[in-house]
Amino acid sequence: MNFSQRITSMQQSPIRKLVPYAEAAKKNGKKVYHLNIGQPDIKTPVEFFDAVKNFNENVLAYSLSQGMPELINSFRKYYEKYGIHFDQDEILITNGGSEALIFSLIAVCDYQDEVLIPEPFYTNYNGFSNMAGVKVVPITTKAENGFHLPEKTELEKLITTRTKAILLSNPGNPTGTIYTKDEIYMLRDIAKEYNLFIIADEVYREFVYDGLEFTSFAHLDDIKDRVIITDSISKRYSACGARIGCIASKNKDLMKQILKLCQGRLCVPTIEQVGAANLINVKDEYFEETNREYSKRRDVVYEALKNMDGVVCEKPHGAFYVIAKLPVKNAEDFVVWMLTDFDVNNDTVMMAPAEGFYGTEGLGKDEVRISYCLNVEDLKNAMKILDEALKVYPDRK
Secondary structure, eight states: OOOOHHHHTSOOOTTTTTHHHHHHHHHTTOEEEEOSSOOOOSOOOHHHHHHHHTOOOSSOOOOOTTOOHHHHHHHHHHHHTTTOOOOGGGEEEEEHHHHHHHHHHHHHOOTTOEEEEEESOOTHHHHHHHHTTOEEEEEEOOGGGTTOOOOHHHHHTTOOTTEEEEEEESSOTTTOOOOOHHHHHHHHHHHHHHTOEEEEEOTTTTOBOTTOOOOOGGGOGGGGGGEEEEEESTTTTTOGGGOEEEEEOSOHHHHHHHHHHHHHTOOOOHHHHHHHHGGGGSOHHHHHHHHHHHHHHHHHHHHHHHTSTTOEEOOOOBTTEEEEEOSBSOHHHHHHHHHHHOOBTTEEEEOEEGGGGOSSTTTTTTEEEEEOOSOHHHHHHHHHHHHHHHHHOTTBO
């Protein structure tokens, strides 16, 4: 039997494909520090669980395809805190940010159309684009300038008649980059001049450090008809398992089209929506404490990495990831080796090889993405283990 080219050409997730090695290590009695995945360990707000516990219906029924009105209003109130105003029909509830991204790509691109994405990028952008039959055109960014965007003329060279959108995460996953206002305005100008959509993945909106300012594309009134915000409760509320996200856009005609996709998959789970709707009642102190905690974790990881012989990385200013260039020939081989052949007092570390975060072949082979979602003490231990591993790794360059 033959499978579709769409599925056979789709890459495995570099974040999850090495999980069998980690599971084997655990079965052999090793403790594995998981720095490979953005799974926060901050407590999910009690407001979510209280709403679920108080759910008292005799029938667990379908929700509306566009989402429960209570949850849509909850998102609307959340955006109001940032000076962003959406009408009721300008938000659609999705199964996590992932579905929001897939639906957005399907809605604005035809088969073999192109989207520009700054690389390194969240690896599932590749998978989502593949599912939609869309070609990723990478915008290469470099660590030496903090993974910020190249000049406008360089971006314009990548635009063709098939280019339909620019997709980016801000703050950036996996780089932790916060795009400046000048960069946001440059992309705004390109979108207007070349008639492109901007799909803005802003799930890390709360995770901005060092006093930097975050600018949402939703603040740009002159391109409001071509901005699509994809969002999620997963990171800001440490509620990854709830799978609640949304698409928000002032382009009402576009939203009517995306609603067809929502109707096709019927609805988002009702109980999770009930819990998520109550998250609007979480106090601001929750975000402030979470931000301070992640800033500490960032500092622990960055300070350790910059003091390791041969390791190169730039200080991330947002999200909770860092890209590090290691003194190894192949980062994936090194990650596997750490899981199969190395430990310190029966402890080892798992990271995500960064090659899969690039669209340009050959880039990222000696890089890893490190997630600093673990507590400070665990991160300190993990960094010590990584340092020791690099000292004795047989295929070091």
